[in-house]
Amino acid sequence: MLRAGLTASAVLAVPGTVLTGLAGAASAAPAAPPGNPFTLGVASGEPAPDGMVLWTRLATDPLAEDGLGGMGGRNTEVEWELATDEGFRKIVRRGVETTGPELGHSVHVELAGLTAGREYFYRFRAGKELSPAGRTRTAPPASAMQPLSMCFTSCSQYEHGFFTAYARLAEEEPDLVLHLGDYQYEYTAGDYVAxxxxPRNHVGPETETLGNYRQRYAQYKTDPDLQAAHAVAPWLVVFDDHEVDNNWADEVPEHPETPQPNFLARREAALRAYWENMPLRRAQRPKGIDMRLYRTVSWGRMANFHMLDTRQYRGDQPCDDKFNSDCTARTDPARSLPGSAQEKWIADEFRRSQARWDVLGQQVFFSQVDFTPGAGRGFNPDAWDGYPGSRDRVVDSWTASKARNLLVLTGDVHAHWAADIKQRFDDPAAPVIGSELVSSSVTSGGDGSETRADTASTLADNPHIRFYNNRRGYVRTKFTPTEVTADFRVVPFVQRPGAPVENRGTFVVQDRKPGLQQA
Incomplete structure (x- = not known):
């Protein structure tokens, strides 16, 4: 694990290093306001063979109502260092970025020109204050088949419990972390009770303004377990609904029957705050209400991570968005979850792929799940089951591409699931063409349970679903040229701190053998 106790006097003290992005010495930087400005920790993300993004956000008063974290309207120069050793004796890059209120006092350092496939350490300084150190890494060379240790999770409702799962994830020391949405929740205190x-409460009102969202992210990021997970490895992130508004769809809020005249302004504020608070590249910085979040990040030739956006372009949910429902509109083939442009992009990415494993990192259940026991049928219209024609087109583009192995990673549903992906779910004879791994939540839903009362009937009606567990946690994966191993990790409680982590199931997907095998 990263060592604590690095001293401020060591910063910028190593000769013969590269200075980028600055003309002037550290002593000329504007003074930061009194207090520690690094209360929100550090992070990195978007690893490439030659670089990554380093992130921090300054806040001496994280819960300030205006969302500016006590930094006010001033601009601050923030120094950064990148080293090949944890003690920062071998510094390879350093520089300065200026941040201020227009960026929510966030810092995004987008690095290139580094060595592929190696570990680095980074830190920041503002005035005399030194940040915690973070560990990151570059992706392997484009042709490499380097194994990958990756953990993924979703759904961290601050009020529902302690972020122990993030702490246990950090202890795994993965090479990469994926967060698949619902990083924060929009509700005011007590509106969503586990x-x-x-065991703890949100500060501030329901998030609707830029200041509200900035304040809410700051509250989440003060959590030491979340900070540990960010500091241990680079992240790839996508949002789901609660980063904006529950079950929003494109320009439609959760309750369109009660118009929100400010919904587009709310969406713009939410996406802006999301970018400010995540280790994302400039290419993802939103313009108005739009943010290009879907993208492919490659880990050599081992894996392509196709990170999807299933919110900005979807048609409104069918069947009045009622869980466990069915209706004629649901099966309209013209309806799309990712939108037609993103569907085409997915097909193009599959067709171009040279990777051993093609991974869709996305938000909502991809496989069909019939929630009505017996002869009836009922689905979740907020998932791909609300857009089966769109799912069929993605599956067909996969099979047409002749790419090698398909793996879908999912969040949203606050439970662990594992499923075989069939070419057509309503055809018993249809072949299995891939596998889906669904991570439980970090906290959302409270402590949870091993099973639910309806588990047996749901599994009986959906034989392609191979596993279910209702505890909180994350999924730990290992990618090799011959197989992907997935361990479903759980914590037995979140409503008090200190839970251990336990394994509830292990599945293997073998190269060129679609479908899950229980280990």
């Missing part, structure tokens, strides 16, 4: 009650 079974057993909420």
């Amino acid at each position: 079974p057993g009650g909420n």
Whole structure:
């Protein structure tokens, strides 16, 4: 694990290093306001063979109502260093970035020209204050088949429990972390109560303005377990609904029958705050209400991570968005979850792929799940089951591409699931063409349980679903040229801190053998 106790006097003290992005010495930087400005930790993301993004956000008063974290309207010069050793004796890059209120006092350092496939350490300084150190890495060379250790999770409702799962994930020391949405929740305190009650509360009103969203992200990022998970490895992130508004769809809010005249302004504010608070590249910085979040990040030839956006371009949910429902509109083939342009992009990425494993990192259940026991049928219209024609087109583009192995990673549903992806779910004879791994939540839903009352009937009606567990946690994966191994990791409680981590199931997907095998 990263060592603590690095001293501020060591910063910028190593000769013979490269200075980028600055003309002038550290002593000329404007003074930061009194107090520690690094209360929100550090992060990195978007690893490439030659670089990555380093991130921090300054906040001496993280919960300030205006969302500016006590930094006010001033601009601040923030120094950064990148080293090949944890003690920062071998510094390879350093520089300065200026941030201020227009960026929410966030810092995004987009690096290139580094060595592929190696570990680095980074840190920041503002005035005399030194940040915690973070560990990151570059992706392997484009032709490499380097194994990958990756963890993924989703759905961290601050009020529902302690972020122990993030701490246990950090202890795994993965090469890469994926967060698949619902990083933060929009509700005011007490509006969304977990079974057993909420052990802690949100500050501020329901998030609607830029200041609201900035304040809410700051509250989440003060959590030490979340900070540990960010500092241990680079992240790839996509949002789901609660980063804006529950079950929003393109320009439609959760309750279109009660018009929100400010919804587009709310969406613009939410996406802007999301970018400010995530280790994303300039290419993802939103313009108005639009943010180009879908993208492919490659880990050599081992894996292509196609990170999807299933919110900005979807048609509104069918069947009045009622869970466990069915209706004629649901099966309209013209309807799309990712939108026609993103569907085409997915098909193009599959067709171009040279990777051993093609991975869709996305938000909502991809496989069909019939929630009505027996002869009836009922689906979740907020998932791909609300857009089966769109799912069929993605599956068909996969099979047409002749790419090698398909793996879908999913969040959203606050439970662990594993499923075989069939070419057509309503055809018993249809072949299995890939596998889906669904991570439980970090906290959302409270402590949870091993099973639910309806688990047996749901699994009986959906034989392609191979695993279910209702505890909180994350999925730990290992990618090799011959197989992907997935361990479903759980914590037995979140409504008090300190839970251990336990394994509830292990599955293997073998190269060129679609479908899950239980280990």
